[in-house]
Amino acid sequence: MCKITKKFVFSEKDDGKRRLICRECRRETLHSIVYSYNERGSQDCDGGYSVDWDCKNQIIQCLGCETVSFRTISTCSEDMDYNDDGMYYPEAIKYYPGRSVGLKSIESDLLPYNIRKIYEETMLSIDNKQYILAGIGIRAIVETVCKDLDAKGSNLFDKINSLREMSIVTSEGANTLHKLRVLGNDAAHEVKAHNSQLLELAMEIIEHMLDGTYIIPSKVQHVFPKNG
Ligand SMILES: [Zn+2]
Numbered sequence: 001m002c003k004i005t006k007k008f009v010f011s012e013k014d015d016g017k018r019r020l021i022c023r024e025c026r027r028e029t030l031h032s033i034v035y036s037y038n039e040r041g042s043q044d045c046d047g048g049y050s051v052d053w054d055c056k057n058q059i060i061q062c063l064g065c066e067t068v069s070f071r072t073i074s075t076c077s078e079d080m081d082y083n084d085d086g087m088y089y090p091e092a093i094k095y096y097p098g099r100s101v102g103l104k105s106i107e108s109d110l111l112p113y114n115i116r117k118i119y120e121e122t123m124l125s126i127d128n129k130q131y132i133l134a135g136i137g138i139r140a141i142v143e144t145v146c147k148d149l150d151a152k153g154s155n156l157f158d159k160i161n162s163l164r165e166m167s168i169v170t171s172e173g174a175n176t177l178h179k180l181r182v183l184g185n186d187a188a189h190e191v192k193a194h195n196s197q198l199l200e201l202a203m204e205i206i207e208h209m210l211d212g213t214y215i216i217p218s219k220v221q222h223v224f225p226k227n228g
Helices: 113-127 131-148 156-165 171-189 196-223
Strands: 003-011 014-022 027-045 049-062 068-076 081-083 086-088 092-096
Touching (some): 156 171
Antiparallel strands (some): 003 027, 014 027, 049 068, 068 092, 081 086
16 A cells, blocks of 8 residues: 655745746746745555655745745656756746746736737636637637627638728738637637747737737827817
């Protein structure tokens, strides 16, 4: 019968600074490790076989925006890899809340409510590496924008072309929207997970479109209100 043993220890404040991903700054910034609660465990099985693991549970703080969050760093004797120096145990690092580098969050409170909800959930999917849902979300944003702008046509292909004819998007913009349409098709119908680089690029394009269609016009309206 297997016997599991675990030991937990608090680690003193780590004075070293680390470059970690900040959810608010959306890039790597200097962080301090505020506290670490470390678990070390092992499971001894019949035949002298054992599995060992190690997990650091850390409270971290960005030294730029001062946001506090959480990360875990774990290794397991069952997960090993090799490099030029020989065998090693790769660290699995998870952040809570999830986050991604590079994507800037737009001022989503200036978007129409239904577009804002889909946009925010799609961003959450990317931050938490839910890439199938993110692909479906990207297509849903394109569809909802077409509906909101009253694009004509019975399918998304025609509606995107209608946006171009209405001069809401340029020819290049329409071509890009068609690429996103296919991206969402693949995710929805073939349950295909896209890689994070492709999805982050797709979101950058979506943000550019939302910025030009809703956010900048809303700011212009605020700064230069219509007379009467
Ligand atoms: Zn920060």
